[in-house]
Amino acid sequence: MKENRYTLIKRDGRARRGRLDTVHGTVETPVFMNVGTVGAIKGGVSTEDLKEIGCQIQLSNTYHLHVRTGDELIKKLGGLHRFMVWDRPILTDSGGFQVFSLASLRKIKEEGVTFASHIDGHRIFMGPEESMRIQSNLGSTIAMAFDECPDARSERDYVLSSVQRTERWLKRCKEELDRLNSLPDTINKEQMLFGINQGAVFDDIRIEDADLITDMDLDGYAIGGLAVGETHEEMYHILDVTIPHLPQDKPIYLMGVGTPVNIVEAVYRGVDFFDCVYPSRNARHGQLYTHQGKFNIKNAKYAEDMSPIEEGCGCPACRSYSKAYIRHLIKAEEMLGLRLCVLHNLWFYNHLMEEIREAIDEDRFASFRDEIISAYSECP
């Protein structure tokens, strides 16, 4: 049995305060992973910016880096950490989600998936072994298992057979990553593997799968296939029934989630890791997060507002600039406007997690959760 790098520090109800020690440093959980799709955060955000806004860990996309520039070249150049100039942890996704959502002409077989690159249409095959090799080439801190993410509204029969195939793929992922980690020229020989629980909105499929993958003694466990079309209530219900069947001494990651309310609700149910494109994607549309809810900076009422996005916020946008100026930049489609909005939103998310950790440390997470839910009660 390998070393468990996760430490559960304390609980406040079901909410967990933990710590994941990695070869690239320690991650304090609950944590938000900042999404850098092709090896950079959208909005012109640099390594220095990320450290300033409190980013502990980045998420990079295996599919995007494989089809553009290429994982073999990145390995040759010393791996993704060196390439991106980021010395803290990186989690790479498996590529599966993009293969199933972005690529065209895909064909799923037991071996893996054949698909056409969204860049130039050339045919690519990716299965569990290929995904592990790509992620090993990138040398990320945490590799994600290669899975299929069935639509939340899929038929039960399809979901069951998909989950069973994903379970077989997970075994192959583990074997392949163990092999890769033992090779002399592997960049990160301590690369961790997180398995992914699937099962759409079917409690029994989720539970059975959680029990099965728990037995595989992985470094961490993700819950995938949520926030893809089901209601928030269905999502919270799946967390309620699934998390008790995942090992409590390992980190739990809810993939692709979510709004501030989704995050406090999931932390409340025991989730440790999050990632989501909302802070950067919403910034592009002028949607800004605050502790009083979110608002759109393009609204005419901010045209003469010389106050910062949020009073008391220490982000690079709020430290210097007014709503009126940022609104002017966004309306004029000036890149600085987007950049300031992205920096604010990422600061908000990273600091929301810090506030969550403090609230758990101080046994007041329930009331903190209520505050966030109340602030966002009128937001979509």
Added chain:
Amino acid sequence: MKENRYTLIKRDGRARRGRLDTVHGTVETPVFMNVGTVGAIKGGVSTEDLKEIGCQIQLSNTYHLHVRTGDELIKKLGGLHRFMVWDRPILTDSGGFQVFSLASLRKIKEEGVTFASHIDGHRIFMGPEESMRIQSNLGSTIAMAFDECPDARSERDYVLSSVQRTERWLKRCKEELDRLNSLPDTINKEQMLFGINQGAVFDDIRIEDADLITDMDLDGYAIGGLAVGETHEEMYHILDVTIPHLPQDKPIYLMGVGTPVNIVEAVYRGVDFFDCVYPSRNARHGQLYTHQGKFNIKNAKYAEDMSPIEEGCGCPACRSYSKAYIRHLIKAEEMLGLRLCVLHNLWFYNHLMEEIREAIDEDRFASFRDEIISAYSECP
């Protein structure tokens, strides 16, 4: 006679080392003004970035700020310095160049120009008084006179009548700005006025105009209507014949110029101020400046090049990132790539000026000029 804020510190041949003291601080010349069209530098460059890359003075566009957000609102919010959060000097152009190049349906009369906004097509009138009022509302450090910039290939008769009208406009600009500077609610009551010499490539028109505007005792003098279609040799010739007819105790500004070679050639002929969109525009196309000439980062040969854009460069891009990574970002159209390229190119331009100033201080400008000309001899 009003106070002269320019000090000529020393000469090295015709090259001048000077200093312009303004209400927003001192500008060491020769200087490059960083172009922030709509109140921000293209490429997501913030005030902090500008200070880091050595920007002494920004140029903002009167036309763009008038048609978008509006100078009256900016005045109400405390002026452009407060709006943009920039406490160093700002030069605003007159709006004339954009009126004549961007706007459609324009009609020139003695009073001024009627044109249609490029944003929404609404009809706007701008003459000398309107330009001064807009620039006074913005509260820039230096206002530029409202001029017509005739095409370099215009007929002599047209150029002569255009220059004479621009001279009449200049008198009106001066009277209006004097009036505005005396009003109690003017933001910058010490706003300076630079006149603009025109005359296309006709020596005698340029010289006669230079003599006439010299007599008007302005705060500075610009040479406009160059780098708009004539050859480099014609441009240098116009500088050779015109600059001796401009006052030697005032700053001289060559508008919209240019390449590193253009800049050393113009400094050699006595120019103090420059502005140009090349560093940011070329960055968008992956064209990067170095002391060994310029190159395109998209070239395949940089795909595996882990060295910085220029060895020894202290810019935020070169300090951390490799050519291989920046090339990857530019190819993937990631905003961080553009931002790093813009920061590098602006650093290069601002530091080129610093090197020029040092060379003049040390009486070795002629050899520095030769180095730059030689490095760029094979560049277009």
